[in-house]
Structure formats: C-alpha cells, structure tokens
Amino acid sequence: MTEGTSQTAAAAAPLGIAKAATHSASTQCFKGNAKAALGDRDLQNALKFVEVNFIARRQEVADRLPEFEALRDAARDIKDHTLAYLDLYLEAYERRMTEQGGNVHYAVTAEDARNIILDICRKLGARAVTKGKSMVAEEIGLNDFLDANGIAAVETDLGEYIIQLRHEMPSHIIAPAVHLTKAQIEGDFRRAHSDLPRERNLEEPTSLLAEARSVLREKFLAADVGITGANFLVAETGSSVIVTNEGNGDLTATLPRAHIVLASIEKVVPTLEDLAQLLRVLARSATGQEMSVYTTLTTGPRRAGDLDGPAEYHVVLLDNGRSAMLGGEFRDMLRCIRCGACMNHCPVYHAVGGHAYGWVYPGPMGAVLTPALIGIDQARDLPNASTFCGRCEEVCPVRIPLPKMMRSWREREFERHLSPAAARWGLAFWAFFAKRARLYRFATAVAARLMALAARGRGRFRHLPLASGWTRHRDFAAPQGATFQSQWQARRGAARGNADPPGEQGARP
Amino acid sequence: MTARDLVLATVRRSLGVAGTEAPRRAAVAARLADHPTGVVPARGRLAPAARIDLFARMVEGAAGTVECIAEPSAIPQAVAAFLRRHNLALAVRHGDDPRLAALPWERGPLEVRRGASDGNDLAAVSHAFAAVAETGTVVLVSGADNPTTLNFLPDVHIVVVDAADVAGDFESVMARLRERFGPGALPRTVNMITGPSRSADIEQTLILGAHGPRKLHVILAGSH
Helix, strand or coil: CCHHHHHHHHHHHHHCCCCCCCCCCCHHHHHHHHHHHHCCHHHHHHHHHHHHHHHHHHHHHHHHCCCHHHHHHHHHHHHHHHHHCHHHHHHHHHHHHHHCCCEEEEECCHHHHHHHHHHHHHHCCCCEEEECCCHHHHHCCHHHHHHHCCCEEEECCHHHHHHHHCCCCCCCCCCCCCCCCHHHHHHHHHHHCCCCCCCCCCCCHHHHHHHHHHHHHHHHHHCCEEEECCCEEECCCCEEEEEECCCHHHHHHHCCCEEEEEEEHHHEECCHHHHHHHHHHHHHHHCCCCCCCEEEEECCCCCCCCCCCCCEEEEEEECCCHHHHCCCCCHHHHHCCCCCHHHHCCHHHHHHCCHHHCCCCCHHHHHHHHHHHHCHHHCCCHHHCCCCCCHHHHHCCCCCCHHHHHHHHHHHHHHCCCCCHHHHHHHHHHHHHHCCHHHHHHHHHHHHHHHHHHHCCCCEECCCCCCHHHHCCCCEECCCCCCHHHHHHHHHHHHHHHCCCCCHHHHCC | CCHHHHHHHHHHHHHCCCCCCHHHHHHHHHHHHHCCCCCCCHHHHCCHHHHHHHHHHHHHHCCCEEEEECCHHHHHHHHHHHHHHCCCCCEEEECCCHHHHCCCHHHCCCEEEECCCCCCCCEEEEECCEEECCCCEEEEECCCCCCCHHHHCCCEEEEEEEHHHEECCHHHHHHHHHHHHCCCCCCCEEEEECCCCEECCCCCCCEECCCCCCEEEEEEECCC
16 A cells, blocks of 8 residues: 555545445546547447447336336345344354354455465465355455465456456456457467467357356366456355356356355345245346346355265454444445446446446446545545436446435545535536525526527527536527526416415426 | 343334233234235136246246256266256266265266266256246255355356156245245255356346356156
8 A cells, every 4th residue: 555545545534434445446537548448449349239238128027017116125125134244244144154164254344355365275285276156255355465475376257367368457346348349358368378289260259158158167177276256145044146147157156165245244144034025036136137147055065975066154244344334424335236337327427437437346336436435535436427317226226326326425425525626616606606695586587598698599508617527518509588487487487477375386286 | 231132222212112012912923824815916826737838937937047957867877968068078966865865876877976066067957946937936945955155166057857847936936945845944055046057247248157047948758
C-alpha cells in the first residue's frame, strides 16, 4: 500500500467503513477510461453482444416462471433476515462446518486473507494451485500475491484464464472476458501456448475452448491446492455452494489435496430451503438459464470411505469493510448475490464496458460497492456514472435500490467536497435561490423569458456558455417563456374557477 | 482479540446488538430447526406422470438427453447402445453403488471398471440420489458408491435415475437429504447437475463440454 492510499484511509474513517486494500485500481480515472473505451473498436464490437444476449435471455426465463417476482421478494427477505442476524448465522455456520472436519479462518482485511491462504499453501508445500472463478479473490489481489511468493495460481474458468493470460482484471462479474473478441483471444493463446504447433487452426470459439480444455486438464490433475469462491454458505449444514457452468470449479474443489474456499461474510444463508429460493433467481437473473449446470454443496474434507476429494478443507471468511457497511445506509448492498443483471441492463456499462470502472466490481453494483470498499475519495466518479434510468433496480433479483444508493454517495461527495468545484459551485448557486422562494420564482421567470428570446423561436440551443459539456453532443431544449411554477399556478387558478369543490381534490383523477 | 472476535464484534456494533439477546438466538435457532419453505413454483408440484414428462423436457432443454427404460436389467444394453450411437469406445466406469453393481454388465459388450476416475475414462455411469423436475436437474451425492470424479472427468456422463426418485421441486430433495443423512448433515459433496458442461466466455457463443462432460445422458429407470 502506498503512502497516498493510507492517508485516504484516515480520510475515509468518518464513513465508519474500513479501508480495503486495492490492487492496481484506476477508479480515479473513470472519465479517461470511458473516453478510451468509446474509441476502442474491439471493445465496442465485443460489447454489442451484452445488450442483445443477456437481456433477452433473462426476460425469456423470467416470463416462463409466473412466480419469479414473488421469488425476488423472497430472496430479498432472506438476505435481509440473514444480515439482521449475521453474527449468529456466522457462528452457526462455523459450528456445523468445523463439526464436519473443516477449518474456518476469519480475515479482517484483504491482507489477512492473502496471508492465511499463503500460509495454508506453504504448510502443504504447495507449488501449483488451481483456481475457480472468485470475485473476492480478485478483490484481494490473490493471484499476484501468490505469484510473488513463488506459488503459481492458474485460473481455470475459461474467461478468467483468458484475462489472466492478458494480465487484466475481469470486465464483468460473471463473464470476465466479455470485452474481448475471438481474434484477440486467438492471439493470446498463440502467445501463451507457444509449445503447440503454429499452423493449428484457432479461428473458431470451439477450437479455442478445446485448446484451453486440454491445457487446463493437465493443471487440474497436477494441482496441490484448489481455491474457489462461494456463491453461498449454508448455516444449517456448514456447506459452501458454488454455481458454475463449466465444471472447472468442481475439478478445482475435488482433485487437489486441499480445497480452500474464499468467501465474504455476507454469503451466509440460513437453510437449504433458503438456498433453493436464491438459486431460483440467481441463474435466471445472471445468464438467463433455468439453472446453472453445476450447483455444488461442499461440506468438509474427504470422508472415511470416500474414493476422491481433498484431505483438507478450509474456509477463509473475509470481512474487508463489510461488517461496518452493515451499520450504515449501504447495508442493502450486502444483499447482492453477484448475478450481474444490473450491468447487463446498464446503458453506461453497454457503452464503456467493465474496465472503465477501474476496479474489480463494474456496473451499477460496482458504483455502489467500490466506494464502500476502497473509499469514496478513491472512486468519486463511479456513483456519477449513471443516467438514473433505474433498470438496474428493476432487474435486481434481491431488489437493491441501486440508484438511491448512488444518489447517497453523490450527497456524501458533495458534503465532503469531493465532487468537482464547478459542480459544487453550480449547486451552491442554485441552492441560494432555491432557499428563497420569491427570489427563485423571479429569477427563473426572468431566465426562462430571456432564454426563450435568445433561442429566437428555434426552440433549442446549439451552443450554450457554461454548458458546453452538454451542447457538444446534443442540443439544449430552450424554455418556452413561462416557468413550470407559473404554468402550474395558472392551471390551478383555472381549475378553481371551474371546478366544485375547489382545491387539492380537483387535481385528483 | 482474534480476527474472529474482531469481525463478530464489528458486526454486532453495526447491528446494535450484544449477541447474547435471547429472542435473537431463539429466532435463529427456530429458523434453522424449522427451515420454512418459501415460494415453490406451481410447475414443481405436478402429479407423477406430468412430473416425469416435465423432468425429461427440462433435461433436454438444458442440452442433455433422456431415455426411459422399464426394466433396470436392460440398462447395460442401453448404455452400450448410447456409446455406439456416438461412436465411442464401449467402456465405462462406475462406483460401488449396489443398484449399479447388481446390473448384468457381463451380458453386454461393455468393458466395466470400478472406482474413482483418474482422468483416463471416456464414459462414466452414476446413480442419482434424486432428480428435480422443475429444472431438469439430477442430484448426486459423493461417496464410494458414486465418486465425485465420475461426474466431471469423463467426456460422457450417463446418470441413472429411478423414476420414483424424480421430485417435483428442490424442497422435496432437501427433505430427502435430511431424511437420509440426518438434520444439518450432508455428505462431502452434493452435485446438482443440469445438462452437460458448457461455456459462453468467447463472444458469448455457447459451446458444450468446457471442462466437464460434453454429453449428459439420463436413463430414467422404472418408468413406462
């Protein structure tokens, strides 16, 4: 951690949110990132698929299940219930899990989690590690850390494997390589698998997948330790649950001598029945499948009589600021089950992709979660990267009020003088009038009339001083001469004249 | 203070609780003991015949294949015929499941190996613990009877499901797991499998057979 970031940790303290360690975050550069993304032809070609595929597929399976909306309510309620009793469910989970022969390790910070995992690997003399896809592992920067300590961790989810070859972060929480074209992936495979014949054909996705399958099969069979994340932890049985389509997570969890599960504390749910509710909304919201191919409950290490499975089973429970989030206005964010529906439906994500957000979690959920994990001063643009169209909240399987929470971050930025000076002055200028009703009416009436005159009947402005950020890309609609308030009053006056009884009721339908 | 104490203390401070409050403890204990059922889709509550139909349809919808066999003794022939249809070697591996061990494998042309897979098997046969009609899911439990590696390493996974074990919904399977393994206890692994392995990580093109089996074939035994 650099000097600069530890200072910002102190600045973040008033939020009551612990500062998380970051790896190579460029959350400060959203605008620059977004501009570059808009001009990146490969990226724009790859992003075309997101909007078309994910939205239609989700809609299709949701329409096929009449109970889908009721299930979303149930999913929200289960997560809310669990969060309200999180301390007790964590204890219950831990008790069951250790009874089944597992080892639990609590990690307060990302650094703690990295060291715990390194320690387990070293005790086993592990050199080769396979990894299932885990956003929490991305959050703590696990691969680079293990690598720096002489342990080769290989990602085995196809998308994660591809971005690991490119030394990139995932650009989507369930489709990490969604920003790449097959031609780019072919280039990466030719570079990385230089021992394979040069003249082999890798034009089609099928041949790329076949090559990855055979390269990674060797890795699976040679691994000493397998590390996966967890979609859920079940308190009733002490189980960790992973949901995948490829089967890589299961090979990672089954073949090595030890299986390490890395999960954040809010992943716990009470019972198997609660798990069933959440599973019914997860795959449908994520990929538009009725059910992902592999949903696996893992409970402890190999049992007596088992012919396969790891001899050791460890679960690292990561806090990294989440326990503090529980007490504040961003608590609802802890309901998130990482399906990706919010980004799949986000017009900003469609335009710029996930890397523009600069850290592990992109899209609307990232715009809310990232500031909570790394500090709003480190991610001030993210809550502003939204049109507030509200589609994210409309599709969220656990009904997280994402736009409201982005607004809360914006308010904090304003209060803490983190928003740009021009925006703050503009708001202060507006607030001066807004607090003085008569002055406001007068000033807006004058402004509306002047602007109507200045527009000279064209009804729009091509250029407007102080608003070039707007008019560079689109016209600004000109006021027609009267303010909303004056028109409203005129209408009410007319209604009073005609209607009986008068007053508020006249406005009702 | 250990990391565990620190995390739990911060959680409790945020929630404004001490952790010792009797009503909170009672609420959690009750939820875990009662495991209340939530929203169950109507499609998960069909009568047996319609349930089996839905199950088969959903397996096929997930790119698996289904075959109904009235007499379990015909399963080895069906397995051989499936492999032959796909030009695959007539060899399978299965675990110690007594229902599989009792089948007349010796009567057919199949080469049969027993035990876990080391990655050199092209086809495996497992017996499902249960199945779920609402999504076309087969449920397998780990152990010497049906080793987990058989579910993932071979190219072809053939799963035998007793028609009587096809449940309508997940909740019925959860109840059966509790019945078999005791309340709060599970085997090391419960695999819920819906179709063959796949990936859409390259330009969102769906391809079957990512790291696990390229084919999932379900043999429904005892159905008409």
